[in-house]
Amino acid sequence: MLEIQRIRSEKELIIEGLKKRHFDATSIIDELLSTDEKWRIYKTEMENVASQMNQFSKEIGILFKEGKQAEANVLKAQTAELKTKEADLKERVDAFDEQITNLMYQLPNVPNELVKAGKSEEDNETVEEHGSAPEFGFKPMPHWEIADKFRLIDFELGVKITGAGFPIYRGKGAKLQRALISFFLDEASEAGYEEHLPPHVVNEASGFGTGQLPDKEGQMYYIQEDDLYLIPTAEVPLTNMYRNVLLPNEDFSIKITGYTPCFRREAGSYGKDVRGLNRLHQFDKVEIVRVEHPSNSEKALNEMLDHVKGLLEKLGLQYRILRLCGGDTGFAAAMTYDFEVYSAAQEKWLEVSSVSRFDTFQSTRLKLRFKNADKKSQLCHTLNGSALALPRIVAALLENHQTEDGVNIPEVLHKYTGFKTI
RNA sequence: GGAGAAUUGGCAGAGUGGUCGAAUGCACUGGUCUUGAAAACCAGCGUACCGCAAGGUACCGGGGGUUCGAAUCCCUCAUUCUCCGCCA
Numbered sequence: 001m002l003e004i005q006r007i008r009s010e011k012e013l014i015i016e017g018l019k020k021r022h023f024d025a026t027s028i029i030d031e032l033l034s035t036d037e038k039w040r041i042y043k044t045e046m047e048n049v050a051s052q053m054n055q056f057s058k059e060i061g062i063l064f065k066e067g068k069q070a071e072a073n074v075l076k077a078q079t080a081e082l083k084t085k086e087a088d089l090k091e092r093v094d095a096f097d098e099q100i101t102n103l104m105y106q107l108p109n110v111p112n113e114l115v116k117a118g119k120s121e122e123d124n125e126t127v128e129e130h131g132s133a134p135e136f137g138f139k140p141m142p143h144w145e146i147a148d149k150f151r152l153i154d155f156e157l158g159v160k161i162t163g164a165g166f167p168i169y170r171g172k173g174a175k176l177q178r179a180l181i182s183f184f185l186d187e188a189s190e191a192g193y194e195e196h197l198p199p200h201v202v203n204e205a206s207g208f209g210t211g212q213l214p215d216k217e218g219q220m221y222y223i224q225e226d227d228l229y230l231i232p233t234a235e236v237p238l239t240n241m242y243r244n245v246l247l248p249n250e251d252f253s254i255k256i257t258g259y260t261p262c263f264r265r266e267a268g269s270y271g272k273d274v275r276g277l278n279r280l281h282q283f284d285k286v287e288i289v290r291v292e293h294p295s296n297s298e299k300a301l302n303e304m305l306d307h308v309k310g311l312l313e314k315l316g317l318q319y320r321i322l323r324l325c326g327g328d329t330g331f332a333a334a335m336t337y338d339f340e341v342y343s344a345a346q347e348k349w350l351e352v353s354s355v356s357r358f359d360t361f362q363s364t365r366l367k368l369r370f371k372n373a374d375k376k377s378q379l380c381h382t383l384n385g386s387a388l389a390l391p392r393i394v395a396a397l398l399e400n401h402q403t404e405d406g407v408n409i410p411e412v413l414h415k416y417t418g419f420k421t422i
Numbered sequence: 423g424g425a426g427a428a429u430u431g432g433c434a435g436a437g438u439g440g441u442c443g444a445a446u447g448c449a450c451u452g453g454u455c456u457u458g459a460a461a462a463c464c465a466g467c468g469u470a471c472c473g474c475a476a477g478g479u480a481c482c483g484g485g486g487g488u489u490c491g492a493a494u495c496c497c498u499c500a501u502u503c504u505c506c507g508c509c510a
Binding site: 040043044046047048050051053054056057058059060061062064065072073075076077078079080082083246248367377 | 432439440441469470471472473477478479480490491
């Protein structure tokens with residue numbers, strides 16, 4: 001959510017910025033500002049009435065104490081009138097309030113100055129590319145065939161017990177999964193991120209805090225009986241730990257990590273894009289999250305990018321980094337870098353990480369602030385990134401490191417897997 | 423799941439219908455004193471919104487209600503604790 005103060009003072013800049021998303025904010029902002037103006041007028045009026053009522057109440061109390069019943073009753077009668085007036089004003093103020101909130105929820109974050117205008121993924125810029133595609137002396141298999149051949153992942157069995165998009169990993173497939181999680185968590189710990197194991201379901205307030213609600217409601221699994229949501233990413237519980245938090249000073253840099261399964265309904269997805277591990281309803285991911293002083297968030301973002309690069313290099317995967325264009329940048333993000341690994345057998349790029357800075361967009365909703373040098377509370381910046389999401393990493397590892405009779409496991413994983421080849 | 427008790431400022435803890443945004447203590451900040459420190463003393467010390475300001479409004483777990491007036495009474499939800507039941 002953007003800050004209303006910012007919309008009041010930087011209207012034009014915001015409208016200009018949002019154009020990079022091909023989002024025309026003019027009418028929303030105009031309506032917002034005029035509603036905000038009315039809200040303030042009525043609110044001031046309401047508070048004046050409330051103030052007078054409070055005054056009368058005090059006087060009535062004093063009169064009663066002095067035994068002046070008659071005079072007190074006169075004042076009581078007068079208050080009744082004010083009360084109706086106040087109730088009426090409150091109703092209007094509340095209505096404006098709700099209208100403002102609804103409008104605010106419609107405004108996405110303003111893209112960072114580095115972000116180029118663009119409509120879709122075709123306009124994303126490739127900023128870096130590392131490694132090269134492996135050479136095979138044979139026709140490489142797609143990962144679902146490898147998984148089948150070596151009994152690593154059973155997609156059909158998952159369908160039987162749950163449904164499509166819920167594969168069962170087994171044998172070396174399951175162990176590889178566990179190895180990757182441990183490897184990613186250890187790497188994150190080494191980089192200074194404190195490990196957490198958060199709940200995998202969250203309440204509604206948390207969904208709003210990080211911005212999944214209200215705009216992505218249909219993407220989350222919802223448990224009606226308890227009014228809880230299955231998390232689509234560890235970002236939700238991890239970042240919401242800092243909901244309604246006021247950090248005592250400006251000397252902070254919070255780095256946290258956690259592994260969770262992620263649940264996504266992915267309604268409407270079908271076809272070859274969802275083949276194998278390419279898109280699942282449940283998958284594993286290690287997330288890194290940071291809460292930073294505004295002046296440090298650029299540095300933090302770069303550190304996160306370096307961290308993810310390191311992981312991919314240690315796994316020996318060819319990858320590229322894209323800076324998403326305005327139109328492809330998520331609703332809440334100011335800037336997002338996607339990491340994609342090359343899938344040798346599918347001959348396409350697979351997204352394995354998304355690293356974003358949100359500036360104050362999440363902290364506004366979260367009410368996540370710190371005391372600055374002037375003892376004023378100021379909004380923190382939040383960032384997060386996948387480090388990493390497993391399924392497509394597994395797909396790329398199987399495909400890119402396959403040999404004629406098996407798969408080579410990258411050396412960094414040996415101590416976790418206990419085997420070097422599949 | 424059943425029964426009971428509780429929820430007040432950073433912490434502890436008063437307050438059961440009126441001038442209470444809330445006593446007191448601790449913690450914290452500034453000052454006096456001191457060679458320095460401690461102690462003592464003085465002062466300050468929650469958050470948010472509106473306003474140039476003066477000031478105003480709201481907040482005593484959340485929401486709703488009664489009343490001229492609610493931290494205080496009522497309803498409801500949540501959480502915590504105790505006991506019982508169930509259980510990995």
